[in-house]
Amino acid sequence: MKFTTCSTPVRYAETDQMKFVHHSNYLLYFEKARLDWLSSLGVSYSKMEQEGIFMPVVRANLVYKFPLFFGDCFTVEVILVKNPKATLEFDYYLYNQNGKLICHGNTVLAFLSAKTNRPMRCPEIIVRLFDFDKD
Amino acid sequence: MKFTTCSTPVRYAETDQMKFVHHSNYLLYFEKARLDWLSSLGVSYSKMEQEGIFMPVVRANLVYKFPLFFGDCFTVEVILVKNPKATLEFDYYLYNQNGKLICHGNTVLAFLSAKTNRPMRCPEIIVRLFDFDKD
Amino acid sequence: MKFTTCSTPVRYAETDQMKFVHHSNYLLYFEKARLDWLSSLGVSYSKMEQEGIFMPVVRANLVYKFPLFFGDCFTVEVILVKNPKATLEFDYYLYNQNGKLICHGNTVLAFLSAKTNRPMRCPEIIVRLFDFDKD
Amino acid sequence: MKFTTCSTPVRYAETDQMKFVHHSNYLLYFEKARLDWLSSLGVSYSKMEQEGIFMPVVRANLVYKFPLFFGDCFTVEVILVKNPKATLEFDYYLYNQNGKLICHGNTVLAFLSAKTNRPMRCPEIIVRLFDFDKD
Numbered sequence: 182m183k184f185t186t187c188s189t190p191v192r193y194a195e196t197d198q199m200k201f202v203h204h205s206n207y208l209l210y211f212e213k214a215r216l217d218w219l220s221s222l223g224v225s226y227s228k229m230e231q232e233g234i235f236m237p238v239v240r241a242n243l244v245y246k247f248p249l250f251f252g253d254c255f256t257v258e259v260i261l262v263k264n265p266k267a268t269l270e271f272d273y274y275l276y277n278q279n280g281k282l283i284c285h286g287n288t289v290l291a292f293l294s295a296k297t298n299r300p301m302r303c304p305e306i307i308v309r310l311f312d313f314d315k316d
Numbered sequence: 317m318k319f320t321t322c323s324t325p326v327r328y329a330e331t332d333q334m335k336f337v338h339h340s341n342y343l344l345y346f347e348k349a350r351l352d353w354l355s356s357l358g359v360s361y362s363k364m365e366q367e368g369i370f371m372p373v374v375r376a377n378l379v380y381k382f383p384l385f386f387g388d389c390f391t392v393e394v395i396l397v398k399n400p401k402a403t404l405e406f407d408y409y410l411y412n413q414n415g416k417l418i419c420h421g422n423t424v425l426a427f428l429s430a431k432t433n434r435p436m437r438c439p440e441i442i443v444r445l446f447d448f449d450k451d
Numbered sequence: 452m453k454f455t456t457c458s459t460p461v462r463y464a465e466t467d468q469m470k471f472v473h474h475s476n477y478l479l480y481f482e483k484a485r486l487d488w489l490s491s492l493g494v495s496y497s498k499m500e501q502e503g504i505f506m507p508v509v510r511a512n513l514v515y516k517f518p519l520f521f522g523d524c525f526t527v528e529v530i531l532v533k534n535p536k537a538t539l540e541f542d543y544y545l546y547n548q549n550g551k552l553i554c555h556g557n558t559v560l561a562f563l564s565a566k567t568n569r570p571m572r573c574p575e576i577i578v579r580l581f582d583f584d585k586d
Numbered sequence: 587m588k589f590t591t592c593s594t595p596v597r598y599a600e601t602d603q604m605k606f607v608h609h610s611n612y613l614l615y616f617e618k619a620r621l622d623w624l625s626s627l628g629v630s631y632s633k634m635e636q637e638g639i640f641m642p643v644v645r646a647n648l649v650y651k652f653p654l655f656f657g658d659c660f661t662v663e664v665i666l667v668k669n670p671k672a673t674l675e676f677d678y679y680l681y682n683q684n685g686k687l688i689c690h691g692n693t694v695l696a697f698l699s700a701k702t703n704r705p706m707r708c709p710e711i712i713v714r715l716f717d718f719d720k721d
Contacts, residue, residue, distance in 0.1 A: 193483070193486060197328060197332060198333065199642060209464050212462070212463055227520070240649050241650075244644070248642070328631070329617060333500070336507075348598070352595075375514050380509050387631075467602060468598075468656060
């Protein structure tokens with residue numbers, strides 16, 4: 182199961198004085214990509230939060246292959262790694278406008294109950310969305 | 317009534333490819349300065365929020381005189397402009413390590429009740445802290 | 452002369468614990484809007500920088516009317532205030548998906564020579580683009 | 587070889603609507619910690635850049651154990667993993683004011699020649715600073 186974002190231009194403020202995108206921004210790009218995916222599947226993450234379910238990132242991994250410059254556009258490919266259980270794991274591949282792989286990474290997200298402030302199992306709505314075996 | 321922050325080094329990620337601090341960061345520096353002031357007066361803004369009082373910025377004004385570079389340190393002087401009423405107004409003067417005025421600005425903050433989501437009068441605790449006429 | 456951006460969704464990381472967009476992000480939204488405008492007119496700001504012309508922000512002004520939430524989308528209307536001279540001045544009006552005015556502001560940009568590190572007059576290419584009187 | 591930063595308060599803007607620090611900020615905290623270390627050893631990273639040596643991050647790894655809140659302070663322990671060669675590898679342990687481990691991670695940095703825009707060996711100045719075997 183995978184999803185690819187629209188092409189997104191780099192923001193000027195995302196560069197630093199090395200003259201390319203600061204490495205922390207890729208976590209924002211990955212976050213946007215996975216929330217866009219949820220949204221495209223009809224799941225509003227804001228609604229999930231209002232219902233008391235948070236999805237904090239508990240692990241992240243990034244490999245930076247080439248710089249991304251202001252003036253560049255990028256797409257992010259998001260892949261669900263395995264069936265959602267207590268956590269949700271995604272791989273990301275970020276390409277520039279020439280199809281060059283700029284950065285890839287992986288994040289693991291947990292589910293947190295806003296009421297108890299404790300980990301919880303993956304909500305049914307997410308399980309059903311991302312069930313590998315459903316077809 | 318005024319307050320001056322400790323000397324703070326510029327973070328690398330705050331620069332952009334113009335090779336100096338991106339102009340949006342000054343709002344973060346000003347915010348930190350006024351929260352440090354409250355904190356130094358014994359007011360925990362986190363506690364205020366827990367008690368249902370938010371202080372959103374409703375106006376901001378910035379004049380950028382000179383660039384600030386990675387490697388530089390800065391201090392912010394915060395001045396309360398007038399007695400707190402429905403809003404709280406601060407002036408800011410940001411200097412680099414050589415005492416050069418880099419940026420000055422002004423922000424107006426409102427008080428928002430988290431319960432009603434509506435503006436409220438300045439809480440008594442803030443009025444008493446910042447009462448010009450008390451001495 | 453004016454320009455309106457595409458609809459842009461709020462990024463999750465742009466919120467703070469007040470549960471709406473942190474006020475510093477509007478400077479990033481305004482910046483993106485004016486660079487998109489230049490780009491739509493065929494002017495690459497990256498190229499201008501490579502040719503040694505920087506456009507730092509020298510003044511900024513923001514009025515925050517209503518909060519913007521994660522889940523919201525916004526557009527920015529950018530208006531050139533007067534003929535470009537030593538500075539370039541823009542007004543901004545940011546609306547949410549319901550057409551509600553969320554924030555408006557103004558920035559003044561200067562032109563800086565990368566070689567001399569000193570202010571310079573507005574480059575001809577910008578003068579011609581934004582000449583009010585040309586029609 | 588290790589270094590521990592001063593205690594640093596969380597900035598308000600670093601939180602998101604989950605009401606704790608957004609996960610991307612830890613990369614900024616780690617960056618600041620390693621640059622503080624270099625600085626404490628008498629190495630100015632700004633000077634290195636002026637001499638044409640960049641140190642981009644090429645890999646990053648983060649494990650988030652507990653949230654960090656506005657009002658919290660943190661310290662970062664930085665450890666050099668092995669003798670610097672073509673890359674420089676650091677481990678990081680970030681603790682809150684109660685000594686609780688909040689996040690740990692690892693980054694690998696490369697050396698990039700600004701002139702050739704290509705990887706280069708670790709500069710002598712860094713080799714000597716971080717030589718495990720020197721004592």
